[in-house]
Amino acid sequence: MKLSKIFIASILILLAVSLIPILMLLNQWGAGSQSYGITTSDSQQIRFRWQDVNQQVHHYPASVGTYTYLFLAFLSCSEICPIRIKQLDQLEQRIEQDALLAKVDIQFIFVTIDPDNDSFAVRQAMIDGRSKRFVSASLVEEDLYSLEFLLSDNINRELTTISHVGNLFLLAPNGNIERIYTAKQLSIPKMLIDLNHIISAQL
CATH class of the missing domain: 3.40.30.10 (Glutaredoxin)
Structure with a gap:
């Protein structure tokens, strides 16, 4: 029982550690996809x-x-x-x-x-x-x-x-x-x- 708990804890730690770089990558991608200037939904053309x-x-x-x-x-x-x-x-x-x-x-x-x-x-x-x-x-x-x-x-x-x-x-x-x-x-x-x-x- 004790070994089982240690095994499960080890798996959870490994999952947490492996998720950190993935989350960082997703966060960086999300930040990079945001525009610097203001976007507008108005489709009216300037003439x-x-x-x-x-x-x-x-x-x-x-x-x-x-x-x-x-x-x-x-x-x-x-x-x-x-x-x-x-x-x-x-x-x-x-x-x-x-x-x-x-x-x-x-x-x-x-x-x-x-x-x-x-x-x-x-x-x-x-x-x-x-x-x-x-x-x-x-x-x-x-x-x-x-x-x-x-x-x-x-x-x-x-x-x-x-x-x-x-x-x-x-x-x-x-x-x-x-x-x-x-x-x-x-x-x-x-x-x-x-x-x-x-x-x-x-x-």
């Missing part, structure tokens, strides 16, 4: 008409297979906007260093929420001149307000300076919102994991 620095009119989405990082901002902003632009600079550098992502059509669209002051020349110098992936867009007032409403970007123009959230949106080629990044400080490596996951899932 808008915009004007570039050469006053040419375009429609978004325009080309098949292009992933887009979209953010609404203004160039005299001294808070979140410069941070976002720097983050996208860093993200583009990492994309160019990645053998797979460097071949993917990825663009960064800056939509001005202050088109009266963000002139074509200023936009060219601060956004479009950075690289071929960066483009700045101005929208007519009605279209801009519609886009702000769709993105729930909470822009307030009633103050002495424009107040806005400064969220960054990752859009699929069809215009669906894949991720929303709300934090002021963003992790570029985690954003790359999100991007790789989304692109791989659509191949």
Whole structure:
């Protein structure tokens, strides 16, 4: 009887010890499968008409297979906007260093929420001149307000300076919102994991 209890206890200990690495692996897999950016169940596609620095009119989405990082901002902003632009600079550098992502059509669209002051020349110098992936867009007032409403970007123009959230949106080629990044400080490596996951899932 005593030997039987010892045998059963030994079996239980072995099972417990063997389960620990399995549980750790499952936990790691679960954590890795979570996205860094916020996902949304809203399947509404983002569509808008915009004007570039050469006053040419375009429609978004325009080309098949292009992933887009979209953010609404203004160039005299001294808070979140410069941070976002720097983050996208860093993200583009990492994309160019990645053998797979460097071949993917990825663009960064800056939509001005202050088109009266963000002139074509200023936009060219601060956004479009950075690289071929960066483009700045101005929208007519009605279209801009519609886009702000769709993105729930909470822009307030009633103050002495424009107040806005400064969220960054990752859009699929069809215009669906894949991720929303709300934090002021963003992790570029985690954003790359999100991007790789989304692109791989659509191949």
